[in-house]
Amino acid sequence: MRKSRSLSFRIVIYIFIAQFLVLVMLPFFGALIQAYGFAPNKSSNLNEWGDQRAEDIILRSLHRSPENRLFLEHNNSLEAYLTATPHFQFAAWDARTGSVVDGSSMALIEFAQPLLNADISTMRFKLPGVADSRLVGALRRVETPLGPVVIAVYGYTFSILDVLYTIKRAFTSNILILFLPLTIPVAAIAFYLARRGLAPLRVAATEAARIDVNSLDASISEENVPEEVAPFITAVNEALKRVNQEVAAQRRFLANAAHELRTPITVLCSRIDNPNDATFMRDIKRDARRIRTVVEQLLSVAQISAGKNVINEIADLRRVVFSVVVDYMPLAVGNNRNIEFDQPSVAVMVRCDPHALERVAINLIENACRAEPDGGTVLVRVQSNGSFEVEDHGNGVAIDDREMIFEPFWRKNADTPGTGLGLAISKEIIECHGGRISISETPGGGAMFVVILPKAC
Numbered sequence: 001m002r003k004s005r006s007l008s009f010r011i012v013i014y015i016f017i018a019q020f021l022v023l024v025m026l027p028f029f030g031a032l033i034q035a036y037g038f039a040p041n042k043s044s045n046l047n048e049w050g051d052q053r054a055e056d057i058i059l060r061s062l063h064r065s066p067e068n069r070l071f072l073e074h075n076n077s078l079e080a081y082l083t084a085t086p087h088f089q090f091a092a093w094d095a096r097t098g099s100v101v102d103g104s105s106m107a108l109i110e111f112a113q114p115l116l117n118a119d120i121s122t123m124r125f126k127l128p129g130v131a132d133s134r135l136v137g138a139l140r141r142v143e144t145p146l147g148p149v150v151i152a153v154y155g156y157t158f159s160i161l162d163v164l165y166t167i168k169r170a171f172t173s174n175i176l177i178l179f180l181p182l183t184i185p186v187a188a189i190a191f192y193l194a195r196r197g198l199a200p201l202r203v204a205a206t207e208a209a210r211i212d213v214n215s216l217d218a219s220i221s222e223e224n225v226p227e228e229v230a231p232f233i234t235a236v237n238e239a240l241k242r243v244n245q246e247v248a249a250q251r252r253f254l255a256n257a258a259h260e261l262r263t264p265i266t267v268l269c270s271r272i273d274n275p276n277d278a279t280f281m282r283d284i285k286r287d288a289r290r291i292r293t294v295v296e297q298l299l300s301v302a303q304i305s306a307g308k309n310v311i312n313e314i315a316d317l318r319r320v321v322f323s324v325v326v327d328y329m330p331l332a333v334g335n336n337r338n339i340e341f342d343q344p345s346v347a348v349m350v351r352c353d354p355h356a357l358e359r360v361a362i363n364l365i366e367n368a369c370r371a372e373p374d375g376g377t378v379l380v381r382v383q384s385n386g387s388f389e390v391e392d393h394g395n396g397v398a399i400d401d402r403e404m405i406f407e408p409f410w411r412k413n414a415d416t417p418g419t420g421l422g423l424a425i426s427k428e429i430i431e432c433h434g435g436r437i438s439i440s441e442t443p444g445g446g447a448m449f450v451v452i453l454p455k456a457c
Contacts, residue, residue, distance in 0.1 A: 050156035051138035053165040087155030095148035200224040216244035317348040324361040342381040363422035368392035386455040393446040
C-alpha cells in the first residue's frame, strides 16, 4: 500500500529543518563573517570566540572545600587546554567574599581586582604592555551551584571547538525555547499557503477522476495552476489527446473489420443456400480464401500492436526480397505480368524479423502487380543503403491520397480490390523496425514504394 506523501506536510518539515540548520550554522557563519571583517563595527579577531569555552573549563574545575573556600582542581580538561594554549591565563574570585581562588594569574588579579566592586556582568579587555594585539580576555560574573563567582580568562585562541561549544550552549539554554515559538507560526503559515497554492491541483484531480473511455476528448483545466505544475497538466492533456486518437482509431478499425468480414460471410451464406450451383465448390473456396486473408491480416495487425514481432535477427535484405519475388513470380506470370529484380553485388545486412519483412514485400509486390498494366513489368530493386523499391507503371497514387493509403481499410472506392489492410500492416512493420515507408511517382507514370531500413552494424 502506497504511503500518503502530503506536499504541504513536507513543506512544513522542510521549513522546520531549514530553520534548525540555520540555527545550527549561525555560529559558523558568524565566525566566517568576523574572520573576513564583514561585520560592521566588529573586529576580525576570531580569538574572541574562545572565551565561553575557556570560562566553562575554569568553572568545571572549581570546587568548594569543607572550609567553604573555593579551590581550583587541575583536571584533565584544564591541563589539556593549558597545553594547547600556551598564553592562557585565568583568575577566579568568590563574589560573596571577594577571596581569590588559589592558582589565579597575578597579572589578571592586579588588572581585575579594582573592577570587582563595579556592577559588571561581562566585559572584554586587553592587558596593557602585551605586544600581541590578538590576545584578548573576558571578565564575567557567573551564577553557579557553588554560588556567584567572577571569572577572568585571557590569552585563549580560536579553535573550531569554540564554535561547536557555542552551538551546544545554544541548545542547552533558553535560545531553544525562543526557537520553538518562532518555528510553529512559520510552519502553520507555510502549511496554509501550501494548501492554498495546491488548491488548483485538487480541482484538476477532481476533473481527471471524471474522465473515462467515453470522455477522453475532455481535458483538465490549466486555469490558476501553479507555473511549476502547469507542464505536468499540459503533458496529461496531451496524453489524453493521444489516447483519444488511438481509441478512435481502434473503434474505426473494429467497425471496418466487421464491415470487411460481413460482406464475404454474407456472400458465403448465400452460396451455402444453393449447393447445387455448378460453381458452388469453386465459389466457396474463393470466399473462404477471402475470409482467411482478412483474418490473417487482422491477426498481423494485432500481433504488431501487441509487440509480438521480436526484431532480433540479422539478415541479407537481398535474399529476403528475392525469395518473395521467386515465390510470387508464377502468379504474376499467370496474370500476364512480369517481375524484374535488381540487387547490388554485396550483401545488404539489416536487423529485422525476416518473416515480417517478407510480408511487407508480398503486400507491395501484390499491389504493384494488380496496378501494373497487362503485359507490363514490375521492378523490384534492393539498394546497398538498406532500402528496397517496388515500381509499377499503372495509374499511380494521387498526391492527396498518399497519406491516406496507409490507413487501415482505406480504399479509393468500393471497386478497388483488396481489404485495405496490406499497406497499413506494412507501415506498422517497417516502423517497428525503426525504418520508414514512402510513396512517390514512377518516372513515366505509376507508383513507386520505397522502404528504408536501418543497416545492421
